Amino acid sequence: MVLIVRRPDYALPERDATPEHVYLDRRRFLQALGLGAAALGGGLAGTAVLPRALRADAVGDELARQKALTFSSNGEFKLPDPPTPPPIAAKYNNFYEFSRDKDVYEYVGQFQPRPWQLEVAGLCENRRVYDVDDLVKRFPLEERVYRFRCVEAWSMVVPWVGFSLAKLVQESKPQSGARFLRLTTFFRPSEAPRQGEKPLFGEGEPWPYTEGLTLDEARNELSLLAVGMYGKTLARQHGAPIRLVVPWKYGFKNIKSIVKIEFSAEQPATFWNTLVPREYGFTSNVEPEVPHPRWSQAFERDIATGNRKPTLRYNGYEKYVAALYKGRRT
Numbered sequence: 001m002v003l004i005v006r007r008p009d010y011a012l013p014e015r016d017a018t019p020e021h022v023y024l025d026r027r028r029f030l031q032a033l034g035l036g037a038a039a040l041g042g043g044l045a046g047t048a049v050l051p052r053a054l055r056a057d058a059v060g061d062e063l064a065r066q067k068a069l070t071f072s073s074n075g076e077f078k079l080p081d082p083p084t085p086p087p088i089a090a091k092y093n094n095f096y097e098f099s100r101d102k103d104v105y106e107y108v109g110q111f112q113p114r115p116w117q118l119e120v121a122g123l124c125e126n127r128r129v130y131d132v133d134d135l136v137k138r139f140p141l142e143e144r145v146y147r148f149r150c151v152e153a154w155s156m157v158v159p160w161v162g163f164s165l166a167k168l169v170q171e172s173k174p175q176s177g178a179r180f181l182r183l184t185t186f187f188r189p190s191e192a193p194r195q196g197e198k199p200l201f202g203e204g205e206p207w208p209y210t211e212g213l214t215l216d217e218a219r220n221e222l223s224l225l226a227v228g229m230y231g232k233t234l235a236r237q238h239g240a241p242i243r244l245v246v247p248w249k250y251g252f253k254n255i256k257s258i259v260k261i262e263f264s265a266e267q268p269a270t271f272w273n274t275l276v277p278r279e280y281g282f283t284s285n286v287e288p289e290v291p292h293p294r295w296s297q298a299f300e301r302d303i304a305t306g307n308r309k310p311t312l313r314y315n316g317y318e319k320y321v322a323a324l325y326k327g328r329r330t
C-alpha cells in the first residue's frame with residue numbers, strides 16, 4: 001500500500017480543496033481495512049475506465065445542440081461580474097452519476113433528457129405528472145444572473161433561464177402538514193455509468209441523488225427551476241432538462257435532472273448528508289465564517305479567471321434570505 005503524507009489542512013489552497021469524493025473513498029477504504037481516518041490522506045480517487053461516449057473535444061458539439069429559449073430578463077438579478085464563458089462552465093461540472101471528476105461532459109453521451117416527465121407528489125392537492133415541455137410553456141421563463149458557489153470553494157456566474165419554484169409550489173396546493181420538499185434525480189444505470197457501478201466497499205452511493213428544502217425556502221423568490229443557461233436549453237452535463245438553482249446555498253443543493261418533487265412533513269434524507277453527515281448539512285447556506293471540516297470557506301476561486309475573492313455570506317443574497325433563518329446562518 002502506498003503511504004501518502006498528509007499535508008496540514010491549512011496548507012491547502014482553495015483550488016486544491018479536496019473534492020467530496022476523495023474523502024468518501026478514503027473513508028470506505030479505511031473502513032474496509034478496519035483502520036481509522038488518520039492513517040492516510042488523499043490519492044485513492046479516480047474514475048473507473050468507462051466508454052467515452054463523447055470525444056474530449058466534443059463540448060462544442062454538445063453546446064451547439066442546445067435550443068434557443070424565449071424568456072424575459074429579470075433585471076432584479078443582474079451582477080457586475082461577467083458571466084462565466086459557456087465552454088468553461090460546460091467542462092467543469094459535478095454530476096456524480098457520470099463522473100467523480102469535472103470531466104462529466106465526456107460521459108453524458110448516452111443520457112436522454114427528452115422526453116421527460118416531472119412528477120409532483122406527496123402532501124399536496126394537485127398531485128400530477130408534467131411533461132417538461134408543457135411546464136416550460138405553462139410558466140413564463142425569465143433570465144436571472146446568479147452567483148454560483150460550490151462547497152469545494154470554486155465559483156462561477158451563470159445567466160440561468162427558468163421559472164420560480166414558488167409558482168409550481170403554489171399550483172400544487174401544499175396541504176397544511178407539508179413542511180419540506182424532497183427532490184429526486186433520475187435513476188438510469190444504462191445512461192449514467194456510475195449508477196451501475198458496483199461499490200468497492202460498503203453500500204456505495206445512495207442513488208438516486210436526492211435533495212431537499214424547507215417549504216419556506218422553496219417559496220423564496222430566489223429559488224429557481226432552471227431549464228436553460230445562456231439563453232438556451234441546458235446541456236446534459238448541467239442537469240438537462242430541469243434542475244434546481246438555490247444561489248444562497250452550496251452547489252450540491254442544486255439538484256440536477258429532476259424527476260420528482262414531493263411535499264413531506266418530515267425533513268427528507270439527502271444524498272450528501274446521508275454519505276457524510278458531518279460535512280454536508282441539510283441547510284448548507286454559503287457562510288464564509290464557518291469552515292468546511294477540511295478547508296476554509298472564506299475565499300473562492302473563479303473557474304474562468306482563476307481569481308481568488310472573498311466569499312459572501314449567503315453568497316451575496318442576504319437581503320433575500322436572511323429572514324428565513326432568524327440569526328441562524330448555516
Ligand SMILES: Nc1nc2c(c(=O)[nH]1)N[C@H]1C(S)=C(S)[C@@H](COP(=O)(O)O)O[C@H]1N2
Pocket residue numbers: 092093094095096097149150151185209237238239251252253254255256257
Ligand atoms: N443529480 C445531481 N445533481 C447535482 C450533483 C450531482 O452529482 N448529481 N452535483 C451537485 C454539485 S456538487 C454542484 S457544484 C452542482 C454543479 O452544477 P454544474 O455542473 O451545472 O455547474 O450540481 C449539483 N447537482
Ligand SMILES: [Mo]
Pocket residue numbers: 094150151152250251252
Ligand atoms: Mo458542489
